[in-house]
Amino acid sequence: MKNNYLLALLSAFLLWLGWPPIPYSSPLLFIGFVPLLIAVENIIRSETLQRKGRKVFLTAGLTAVVWNTASIYWVYNSISAVMPPFAAVVISLIPFCLGAALMALAFRLYGQLRGKTNILLSLFGLMGFWISYEFLHESWDLAFPWMTLGNGFASFHQLIQWYDITGVYGGTIWIWLVNILVFTLYLNGKGLYPIKRKIVPIASLATILLVPSAYSLLRYFNYEEHQNPAQIVVVQPNIDPYIKFNLSPEEQLNTLFALSNSVAKPNTEFFIWPETALSQNGDFDEENFRETYSYQRILKFLDQYKNGNVLSGIESYQLYNYAKTPTAREIAPNVYQDNFNAATLIDYSSKLQFYHKSKLVPGVEQMPFGAAMNFLKPLFKAFGGTTGGYGKQAEPSVFYAQSGIGAAPVICYESIWGNYVSQYVKKGAQFIAIITNDGWWGNTSGKDQHLQYAKLRAIENRRWVARSANTGISGFINQRGDIVQQTKWWQPAALNQEINLNEEITFYTQAGDIAAYLGLVLAMGGLVILIVVRRKKELI
CATH class of the missing domain: 3.60.110.10 (Carbon-nitrogen hydrolase)
Structure with missing residues (x-):
């Protein structure tokens, strides 16, 4: 148990180090989830069915809360300037913990999926659940897409010139694909996930890492602006x-x-x-x-x-x-x-x-969920917002x-x-x-x-x-x-x-976040498996 929490903290540390504004640290995101995936696998293989779900949620939640809080701690600064310390802490917990809870829920669903299908399908389901969380967290009344995973390459933009095709969700998919391949290679080394031909995942990892990077660098160094x-x-x-x-x-x-x-x-x-x-x-x-x-x-x-x-x-x-x-x-x-x-x-x-x-800041500029949240108006007003909210x-x-x-x-x-x-x-x-x-x-x-x-x-x-x-x-x-x-x-x-x-209009400008729709399709597939497929007796 203690080792799993240490692995969760290691993931939080790697993800934080890979996050802007630290320059050129973004490649750490490629391995940031691997320790957490190892911890979750340990739980799935060692705990009883009744305890697995709760422990997976808490372990993933630890990573998410620490990573989120370390990356957006400055939210507290702005609140504490206009509110008493205790109230500022309470309000700060909303952005610190809400996104983290959604991240942990994605892992909780992954844990359930692991008991019903093979590990590779489960991992792709996890990627879909994660992208679905990101899509929700930029769409609802409590939207705060600051921690969308694809944003992590903002401080190493030379590697993501292809965002003019996919947008940031392409970055989220890229990061998850590399983490998944590194994790499966780790399991193979431990004898937990036998692969007949090891060259396949190794070649896949090299391709997924190098091809987008090479394309991006060529695009970066050869890009010319029209003189206007x-x-x-x-x-x-x-x-x-x-x-x-x-x-x-x-x-x-x-x-x-x-x-x-x-x-x-x-x-x-x-x-x-x-x-x-x-x-x-x-x-x-x-x-x-x-x-x-x-x-x-x-x-x-x-x-x-x-x-x-x-x-x-x-x-x-x-x-x-x-x-x-x-x-x-x-x-x-x-x-x-x-x-x-x-x-x-x-x-x-x-x-x-x-x-x-x-796009109004929840609480400060608009009242989330309208009448249902009226009782919070005095708190949000103290944070500098308006009691009725701004128009838009x-x-x-x-x-x-x-x-x-x-x-x-x-x-x-x-x-x-x-x-x-x-x-x-x-x-x-x-x-x-x-x-x-x-x-x-x-x-x-x-x-x-x-x-x-x-x-x-x-x-x-x-x-x-x-x-x-x-x-x-x-x-x-x-x-x-x-x-x-x-x-x-x-x-x-x-x-x-x-x-x-x-x-000129880029493909991304014209098509929008179609990469997010791929994640939603994967998530739907994962949910179908959770509902339809009976639990497997052995993990593979």
């Missing part, structure tokens, strides 16, 4: 998010203007400002935004840049005379208000564009400049959804503008992981990423996933970059 230049500026105002709302709109705008002007060129086409860069007490009414002081100041700023556009985060609202949306709240008789974490595009014409963040739009929309350039306004948390970002590109986005405020997490690995994940979106869609983060890290990422420029943490800064716009 545009001048872009990203701004990092470095305004402490905890005192931001004590500053006047004038003070904040002066900082944004000064930094923008410090690096801009006469032909600059986009100035990218971070999430909630435009804010004031009471937020901005979208209908009357043109009459505000902030809008008039921005137009005056653009006098110097006739082709210029300001793409900025903004806190805004809309008013209705009835409850038009589930998140609209009555603020007066027959007056309803919907608040948004939004982006806006301002140019030197009369056109004004808004985008309302759609159903699907992404593209901002178009007067010149016709299409920009994808991706707000913070949305950048970890590959399939969602690809929808902007399908609608005409020629580059991706990520606006975020990572200062809530402090100087932790959270901000670094968030930056690394943006590289995946660049590769999947073959689009430049211009990233504006309030306190860092801001920067530019090219179509190969290279970080071309980046700022330092917690320093006011602005960067100018000539990027290449792209109109």
